[in-house]
Amino acid sequence: xxxxMGNIKGNKLTLLIxxxxxxxxxxxxxxxxxxxxxxxxxxDLQAEAGNIVSQTxxxxxxxxxxxxxxxxxxxxxxxIIVFGKKSTTTLxxxxxxxxxxxxxxxxxxxxxxxFVTSSDRxxxxxxxxxxxxxxxxxxxxxNQEEGRIIVFVQPQMITFPSTAILGRxxxxxxxxxxVPETIPEVIRxxxxxxxxxxxxxxxxxxxxxxxxxxxxxxxxxxxxxxxxQTAMILNLIGVSTLTIAGLGLALFVxxx
Numbered sequence: 001x002x003x004x005m006g007n008i009k010g011n012k013l014t015l016l017i018x019x020x021x022x023x024x025x026x027x028x029x030x031x032x033x034x035x036x037x038x039x040x041x042x043x044d045l046q047a048e049a050g051n052i053v054s055q056t057x058x059x060x061x062x063x064x065x066x067x068x069x070x071x072x073x074x075x076x077x078x079x080i081i082v083f084g085k086k087s088t089t090t091l092x093x094x095x096x097x098x099x100x101x102x103x104x105x106x107x108x109x110x111x112x113x114x115f116v117t118s119s120d121r122x123x124x125x126x127x128x129x130x131x132x133x134x135x136x137x138x139x140x141x142x143n144q145e146e147g148r149i150i151v152f153v154q155p156q157m158i159t160f161p162s163t164a165i166l167g168r169x170x171x172x173x174x175x176x177x178x179v180p181e182t183i184p185e186v187i188r189x190x191x192x193x194x195x196x197x198x199x200x201x202x203x204x205x206x207x208x209x210x211x212x213x214x215x216x217x218x219x220x221x222x223x224x225x226x227x228x229q230t231a232m233i234l235n236l237i238g239v240s241t242l243t244i245a246g247l248g249l250a251l252f253v254x255x256x
Contacts, residue, residue, distance in 0.1 A: 035097030035153065037079035039090040040072070044122075049077040050102040050148050051123030052135050053093060060093070062123030067132030071118060071155045074101050074135060094153045098139060101125055101151035109143040115158050116151050125151065131159045192251070199246020203239045210235040 043059030054063040054070040063071055076094040084090070103110060106119060107126040115128035116138050124146060128134045134157075139150040214232040217224070 035076055035079040035094045035099045036081045037073070037076050037083070037092040037094045037097075037099075039082055039084035039086045040093045041087075041089055042075075042091045042093075047075055047091060047123060049075050049091075050100050051075045052101065052118050052125050053091075053123070054118065060091075063118035063135075064120055064122045066117065066119055066126070067128070067130075067134075068118045069133045069157075071133055071135050073155060074099050074151065074153050075123075076100075096154055098150050098152050100148045101135070101153070102146070103138075103142055103149055103151070104146045105143050106145075110138050110141065110149065112138055112140050114138045121146075128158060129160075132157070134158045195249050196247050196251075199243050199249075203243030203246070206239045207236060210239070 040060055042053065042061070043056070044053070044061035047053060047060070047062050052063040052074050053060050053072050054065070054068045055072055056070065060072060073093045073095040075091045076099040077092075079092050079094055079097070079099065082092050086092075101116065102123055103116060103125040104119060104121060105127070106121070107129060110116065110127045114137065115134040116125040116136055117128040117132060117134040118124075119126035125135060127138075133155070135155055136151045136153040139152055142149045210232060214228055214235075217228045221228070
């Protein structure tokens with residue numbers, strides 16, 4: 001009898017465990033924005049769900065500095081897992097996972113997979129187009145003045161390949177040429193780029209050529225090693241002087 005009662009209790013316990021797991025699974029799957037958050041004291045009384053928040057001297061406030069290195073996360077609405085006690089002065093700050101985030105297209109159209117960073121609009125994110133600190137990655141496209149999208153929050157320092165940076169520079173140049181008022185300035189910067197870049201490339205190639213010829217000359221005539229080395233050093237000084245002069249001229253073109 002006792003054994004039968006024990007089996008019944010064991011079966012009930014098993015059913016309760018599996019039932020709890022099933023209910024928890026349904027709750028998790030029913031959530032559109034799974035995320036992990038902490039209830040943190042927020043000094044900015046205007047901060048609300050969807051805002052990117054950063055640590056400041058006054059406390060947690062809406063981020064208003066592009067690529068802010070002090071980004072903590074995004075204020076979430078209904079995060080699944082929340083740590084810390086809730087009060088009237090706290091907000092659930094999502095530090096990892098998906099949540100709705102306020103964004104703008106002020107820095108370009110946001111595509112799925114783009115990094116999102118803070119902007120000069122309090123609490124509003126923008127597309128990250130240069131190395132710096134980001135709050136996370138966009139999980140959907142966005143091309144409106146301001147609105148909300150799902151962002152996978154994971155504050156981190158980001159970098160971009162050199163090809164991407166060059167592409168952005170080219171886009172900026174093309175955009176500048178479309179505005180008549182900025183054409184002289186764009187031409188000035190292009191001239192500086194050509195002068196400075198050209199000086200460096202020519203100087204570098206000249207140095208490599210001189211070095212190669214010097215090594216060959218030493219191999220052919222070891223007795224003249226010292227004089228050849230002296231000539232190589234003088235050549236290096238001359239090339240360096242010309243390169244520095246070219247870079248200086250490029251700087252002069254930019255400033256004046």
